[in-house]
Amino acid sequence: MNRPLLTQTRTGILILTFVAVTAGAVGAFGISALTLGIPTAVLLALLTDGVARPGSGVFYPTMTCGPRDSQKVALTFDDGPDPEVTPAVMDALARYGARATFFSIGRSLNEHPQLARRLVAAGHELGNHSWRHSRLQNLFGAKEHTREIERGEQAIAALIGCRVKPLYRPPIGLKSPQLARVAYRRQLTVVAWSLHSRDTRIADPKRVARRVLEQIRPGDIVLMHDGHDLPGRHRPACPKAVRMILWGLRKKGLQCVTVSELLNLAR
Ligand SMILES: [Zn+2]
Incomplete structure (x- = not known):
């Protein structure tokens, strides 16, 4: 079976969003604890969601x-x-x-x-x-x-x-x-x-x-x-x-x- 494209999976969309948001924030405000820290914190929260909530559909329906x-x-x-x-x-x-x-x-x-x-x-x-x-x-x-x-x-x-x-x-x-x-x-x-x-x-x-x-x-x-x-x-x-x-x-x-x-x- 073909490998799914990055845009076809929820994880892929998550990664692309993370990269886009981080790049946008850094582009607009420069590198700082805030522009790097907030997107990273959100990403970590989503990873934790996959552990803490078995019914979570963040990564997969x-x-x-x-x-x-x-x-x-x-x-x-x-x-x-x-x-x-x-x-x-x-x-x-x-x-x-x-x-x-x-x-x-x-x-x-x-x-x-x-x-x-x-x-x-x-x-x-x-x-x-x-x-x-x-x-x-x-x-x-x-x-x-x-x-x-x-x-x-x-x-x-x-x-x-x-x-x-x-x-x-x-x-x-x-x-x-x-x-x-x-x-x-x-x-x-x-x-x-x-x-x-x-x-x-x-x-x-x-x-x-x-x-x-x-x-x-x-x-x-x-x-x-x-x-x-x-x-x-x-x-x-x-x-x-x-x-x-x-x-x-x-x-x-x-x-x-x-x-x-x-x-x-x-x-
Ligand atoms: Zn079991």
């Missing part, structure tokens, strides 16, 4: 929720599959006739092929959450991002075939200009979330469920975790929280669908 006028929501589960947790999550979903999207780590899919096949057979959607889930990915160059995304896609394609390109959710929702470059080149659909369950910090499943049920609105994409990116760690509270959430959603008349269905993506 990012989906965070579906239509607010439907009665649908999407539960998403990151960092699995985990043989100790994911089966119980699937059981809970099956009990309520709910489908979900699992942003799985590629190498975990490879390690647990039977579990991965069970997810697909149950009608859940597999999303790409990179191959290794590196916490240092914002330091990656384009080559490293490509490798992580490609291997994650291959792990999913081995299960469902190459019918469609899976949705992509960067580890920890981090985005950088280099990731955006690769995402444009590969035409990725990047998905964040509109409601974080905070299950990474809250251990009590009741509190997780209460938080989600108090805040959820039609169209929300909810972030949960059925796995852990660190080896040997698990999220044992997840299935219990999911059961309570599904019970509450049923009472609210909200239907759980996959992210692709929520966003009406042709899949």
